[in-house]
Amino acid sequence: MDNSWFKEISVYQIWCRSFKDGNGDGIGDLYGVLEKLDYIKSLGVDAIWFSPIYPSPNADYGYDISDYTDINKEFGDLDIFKKVLNEAHKRDIKVIMDLVVNHTSDEHRWFKESSRSKDNPYRDYYIWRKGRTGGRRPNNWLSVFEGNAWEYSPETDEYYLHIFAKKQPDLNMDNPKVREEVKNIMRFWLDMGVDGFREDVITFISKKEGLPNGFPLPVATGIEHYRKGPHIHEYLREFRRDVINKYDCFVVGESPMTSWRDAVEFTSGEDRELDMMISFDHMSADCFIVDTLVLPFSLRKLKRVMGHWQHILHEKGWNALYIENHDHPRIISRYGSEKYRTESGKSLATMCFMQSGTPFIYQGQEIGMTNSSQDSMMNFKDVQTFNTSRVLKQFHIPEKTVLKIINRTSRENARTPVQWSAGKNAGFSDAEPWFPVNPNYTDINVEAQEKDPQSLLNYYRRLLKVRKENPVLIYGDFTEYYHLSGRLFCYSRSYKGKRALVICSFSKRELRFKTPKGFDLHEGELVLSSLPEAPLTTSGCVLKPYEARVYLFDFTNTGK
Ligand code: GLC
Ligand code: CA
Numbered sequence: 001m002d003n004s005w006f007k008e009i010s011v012y013q014i015w016c017r018s019f020k021d022g023n024g025d026g027i028g029d030l031y032g033v034l035e036k037l038d039y040i041k042s043l044g045v046d047a048i049w050f051s052p053i054y055p056s057p058n059a060d061y062g063y064d065i066s067d068y069t070d071i072n073k074e075f076g077d078l079d080i081f082k083k084v085l086n087e088a089h090k091r092d093i094k095v096i097m098d099l100v101v102n103h104t105s106d107e108h109r110w111f112k113e114s115s116r117s118k119d120n121p122y123r124d125y126y127i128w129r130k131g132r133t134g135g136r137r138p139n140n141w142l143s144v145f146e147g148n149a150w151e152y153s154p155e156t157d158e159y160y161l162h163i164f165a166k167k168q169p170d171l172n173m174d175n176p177k178v179r180e181e182v183k184n185i186m187r188f189w190l191d192m193g194v195d196g197f198r199e200d201v202i203t204f205i206s207k208k209e210g211l212p213n214g215f216p217l218p219v220a221t222g223i224e225h226y227r228k229g230p231h232i233h234e235y236l237r238e239f240r241r242d243v244i245n246k247y248d249c250f251v252v253g254e255s256p257m258t259s260w261r262d263a264v265e266f267t268s269g270e271d272r273e274l275d276m277m278i279s280f281d282h283m284s285a286d287c288f289i290v291d292t293l294v295l296p297f298s299l300r301k302l303k304r305v306m307g308h309w310q311h312i313l314h315e316k317g318w319n320a321l322y323i324e325n326h327d328h329p330r331i332i333s334r335y336g337s338e339k340y341r342t343e344s345g346k347s348l349a350t351m352c353f354m355q356s357g358t359p360f361i362y363q364g365q366e367i368g369m370t371n372s373s374q375d376s377m378m379n380f381k382d383v384q385t386f387n388t389s390r391v392l393k394q395f396h397i398p399e400k401t402v403l404k405i406i407n408r409t410s411r412e413n414a415r416t417p418v419q420w421s422a423g424k425n426a427g428f429s430d431a432e433p434w435f436p437v438n439p440n441y442t443d444i445n446v447e448a449q450e451k452d453p454q455s456l457l458n459y460y461r462r463l464l465k466v467r468k469e470n471p472v473l474i475y476g477d478f479t480e481y482y483h484l485s486g487r488l489f490c491y492s493r494s495y496k497g498k499r500a501l502v503i504c505s506f507s508k509r510e511l512r513f514k515t516p517k518g519f520d521l522h523e524g525e526l527v528l529s530s531l532p533e534a535p536l537t538t539s540g541c542v543l544k545p546y547e548a549r550v551y552l553f554d555f556t557n558t559g560k
Contacts, residue, residue: 006196006250006275007318008474009046009094010359010464015326016053016075017061018417019363021429028417028428030076030084037087039446043366044464047094049198049252051326053081057107059167060145060383061415062098063200064105068185085193094195096250101182102201103168110181111169118156124175127161128153129211140213141222145383147390149222161211163204163226165383173205173235186243196249198278203255203262206231218391219290227257233265236273252320252358254278260312267317276320276358281305283323286334291409292388297335299486299506307491310356310478319357323348324365329413333371336546337508341368341444343546344506345456346530349463350548351489351504354528356478359464364418366460367449371413372438377403379436385410421447459530466528470552472498481516488513488543497556500527505543515540524551 014033022031030053040048052062053075062072071081088095104111113122129138131152138159141149143166150159151166161170171178186197206229214222236253244251253266253274259281266274285302287293313319323331336344345368353359374380377389377399385406392402407413412435419441420427426441438444449455467473476493487507493500501519505511515521521536528550535541543549 001245001248003248003250003275006358008468010044010353010361010467011047011049011096012040012043012045013049013051013325013360013362015051015363015415018415018428018433018435020418020420021431021433024430025074026429026431027074027434029074030071030080034080034084034087037084037091037093041091041093042461043361044461044468045361046092047096047195048088049096049360050098052098052100052200057105057167059105059165063100064103064107064165064168065100066105066107067109069188082192089193095193096196096198096252097189097194098200099182099186099197099202100200101171101173101185102204103162103164103170106167106169114169115153115155115160118158124172125178125181126169127172127207127211128156128158129161130158139211139222140216141211141225142217142219144220145387147387161207163201163220170207171205174207174231179235179238183239183243186239190243190247190249194249196275197251199251199253199274201256202236202253202274203228203232203258203266205229206235218394219387223257228262233273236266237271240271240273250275252276252278256280260309263309264312264316267313272317276318278320278322278325278360279309281309283328287409291328292392292405294405294408299335299489300484302335303480303483303489306355307478307480307483310491314356314477319355320360321352321355321357322360322362323352324362324414325360326362326414327411329409329411330369330371331365332368333408333413335506338370340508340546341370342454342456343530343544346459347489347504347506347546347548349456349460350502350528350530350550353463353467354473354493354500354502354550355491356474356476356493359467361460362414364414364416366457367419367444367446368456369416369419369438369444370440371408372416372436372440373407374403374436377406380406380410380412381435382410382412382415385412419445421445454532463528466550470498470500470527471495472500472552476500487511490516492516492519497554499553499555501551501553502548503543503550504548505546507543508545510545511543511547513540513543519551519553521551524553526550527552 017028019028020032022029054065055067055072056062071077085095110122110125113120114126137150143149145165152159162168204226208225255277263277282305286297332345336348416438417428417433422442426437449457472495476495479492481490489504530548
């Protein structure tokens with residue numbers, strides 16, 4: 001089935017718990033989503049990706065699923081979900097679901113059965129091993145979230161593997177029955193009418209035979225044995241062949257620790273395993289390998305990485321474009337400037353979403369929500385934050401510094417309630433929200449930005465419209481200029497005689513911009529501009545702090 005429409009759409013991600021509370025208990029839910037569908041439509045996006053909304057004990061806020069074919073009671077039920085789906089479709093908005101099948105919750109029925117006895121029919125749904133002599137665990141693997149990757153289970157005197165939290169046992173994807181279960185889950189939602197999946201850490205599902213010891217690291221020791229395991233291509237192809245190809249849908253796979261080389265393998269060709277990939281390379285332009293090793297933001301590093309992905313996937317695979325989601329702190333606080341919030345928000349959006357790929361916009365990004373600072377570790381609620389704090393303390397880092405690092409790097413920064421208005425609890429809920437609202441909601445909120453034509457919110461709307469109306473911004477190739485500049489991100493896109501020139505300043509000062517060879521800004525049409533006025537000189541222009549512009553050129557008849 002030809003699903004190439006996925007290249008033209010843009011996607012809005014909802015992390016339901018913090019989106020909008022519709023029934024007054026302080027927790028975001030599907031009633032809230034229903035209320036806000038017209039708002040989502042007004043952004044100009046074409047699809048919603050729901051982070052997991054299935055029943056879950058919330059050890060990892062939904063990424064630990066205890067039932068794949070139902071809805072978390074905190075968020076509603078299947079009826080309200082169907083209503084949201086239906087109403088979204090009426091508005092021409094597609095809906096994609098998060099599919100988390102590397103692991104389940106330990107409260108999933110399969111795991112409860114599996115733990116019971118070695119001859120239970122569900123035993124091989126998970127990865128069980130005997131300990132090594134001397135009471136040692138089966139191998140030296142460390143989890144991403146909670147120290148050891150093995151948890152002992154006294155019922156059967158064996159350990160189970162968990163790459164993430166203890167409450168997230170890994171499924172044994174080598175078991176064909178497990179793969180059938182996965183396909184049935186997919187069919188369940190696709191038959192209901194959903195339009196695809198965002199597949200959580202999907203490239204981790206195949207583990208190397210024999211589970212050999214890994215190279216020692218502070219977290220995730222062993223990752224080289226499952227980062228892109230021996231059967232990954234086979235399993236993904238099986239899902240594509242048996243399910244995905246039979247529906248008009250698309251799949252985007254989350255793939256930590258994969259390079260652009262891997263991305264070509266996964267996302268190219270007719271029988272591609274994934275339509276696109278959520279990669280991570282570009283999310284460490286302000287740190288060293290892991291988020292907690294904080295460095296000043298380097299635009300050059302960002303450009304180098306993004307440029308690679310753009311070139312390598314051109315006409316081969318496809319990019320998922322994102323700079324925010326529920327796993328990373330807010331981007332303005334990282335790559336932009338809180339002082340120049342609106343300006344840098346616009347520049348970041350332009351820089352990212354004018355590239356080749358499908359835009360993914362995370363709730364609150366469109367109004368420039370920023371990191372929020374907690375004054376006590378007690379306010380944090382996330383398993384990854386607890387782990388980071390534990391690891392940092394192992395290195396004898398003082399508590400105050402730990403709090404500082406966590407405030408800057410925790411993904412909980414992205415999980416504060418969406419700021420709808422300057423009213424009580426930011427208009428998120430009448431009740432006390434489950435997580436503290438960022439106190440800056442009085443300045444940063446949807447209601448205020450609706451009224452301001454120059455707001456970031458209205459800029460996002462213009463940006464998405466410009467992208468949609470200009471095939472060059474969707475299908476064009478990518479050429480970068482001034483790649484050595486640490487203050488300017490400038491590139492062009494070309495397609496069928498049309499060219500777009502994208503100019504984004506990352507400077508807090510004015511910046512002289514010299515037009516690259518082959519362009520004359522006077523001949524171009526300014527299709528997007530972060531400021532109401534965009535004066536030109538003969539050779540270029542002077543950009544205001546974080547100014548962004550997009551010019552469109554028509555070379556169809558000039559032979560250029
Ligand atoms: C993915 C999710 C993240 C989750 C992890 C384990 O990275 O995006 O939120 O904690 O997988 O499921
Ligand atoms: Ca609620």
